[in-house]
Amino acid sequence: MEKSPSLSQDKGRLYIVGTGPGDIDHMTPAAIGAIKESDYVIGNSLYIEMLEPLLEGKEVIKSTMGEEIDRAKKAAELSKSAVVSIVSGGDPGVYGMAGIVLEMLERTGYEANVEVIPGVTAATAAASLLGSPLSGDHVTISLSNLLTPWEVIEKRLELAFSMGVPVAIYNPKSRGRPHNFGIAMDIALKKLSPDTPVGIVKDAYRDGEQLIITKLGDISMDDEAVDMHSIVIVGGEESRIWRSVNAERIITPRGYHRKYIY
Template identity: 55%
Template sequence: MQSLNKGKLFIIGIGPGDTDFMIKRASDAIMESEIIIGNDFYLDLIKPLIGDKEVIYSSMGKEVERARRCIELAETKKVAMISGGDPGIYGMAGIVIEIIKRDNSGVEYEVIPGVTAATAAASKTGSPLSGDYATVSLSDLLTPIEIIEKRLDLAFQMGVPVVLYNPKSNGRPHNLAIALEKALKYKNKDTPVAVVKNSHRSGEEIRYYKLSELFEDDEFVDMRSVVIIGGEESEFIGDDENIRGIVTPRGYDRKYVY
């Protein structure tokens, strides 16, 4: 989208936050920008790239204000809006572009992709998302819980792996239990599950469960976790004493001899 002004807005996905897992275009755009704006947590992860640039810190729950501010600033300056993961997947791109469209703004913008939480977590657990899969966020801050429950029902009936974003927080500790109870309606109780906490970041932890086990005790899961629930064909790699990951076959065994 082109503009007559000299500013530009970069809406940047930084992936998990480790700069080694950020695409080059993202780091280049940060270096090119005059102003960096974003949530405190994500800005702290990329401090080495920010240097002495002007930084505007924003907290959770201030997404609309943050979006309006970055659009205003980008009228005349190059601005980097920082988003965790991929900005177009539960990230900041949606609200920023909604406001640009609603206000008929002429701001020039570029959305720069990043590694989303589902694929970041999956890479640590083998290949659980080899084919089709679904993602559902359990956060009901913007989406009513009734709609989330409907989506969960439909997703689990598909028989594919399901990745749960925002699985549990202090403000909504029971949404994960609701999701797991629905999963057990459609999936085998021994379905493999991986919980990845702080994927590709300091404090990373990975635990494996059978579906019924996680339903019985989900204490390990928090807001920094991603929960990957296997599909009909998903299998643990290794045995019960030494689980090394999860693989979901795509069907090569039905078509080829190997």
């Protein structure tokens, strides 16, 4: 019987690193430490470029979108005898590389000395800029139908917006699927008031950061501001826009007002 490939437990290590929203200042010390320890750093070119100050003396392997499987295999192969970090934007376990790498290891039989290093997710990074839109129960959903059939996504949207909780939308609109976001907003309008707050955050904590706070009725009429660099948070039934002295923010009460006086 042919033996399964195996990673050396005393020499090799494979880190799956969440790099957060993009700014090194928002990476965890554990993520920075894993990259500094690594001999090789592998990842999408966009995320690799953001890590440039940490990469001196490292062997860097860049790839593009759509090459995730090859990236995972290369990282596993190298980690037989070296310390390798495969990087993933946000948190690697949320629409990131952890699932791909671990599934590949499972299917191929590699006994990897692997560790997943968490990171700040795109949704929580966007939420911090918007105020507190996700302070209680909420749903995250991706509108990309590259891996998930659109009819399944539509069903999930129906259920999510029926719950009356905030919904954070990943991958809202691209050139290849320009209409998915509009369909999602039509579904939301069947369940929520047109006055429901909506936050759009582009490039959170990166160069070119943009922040828009609007309402569901307005965004359903004009979604020109939304693209693949955006995270969109649609508020829930209790969400509201707070206009403070220097900014607008979205607040979703967690329920303290029902228990305490303040």
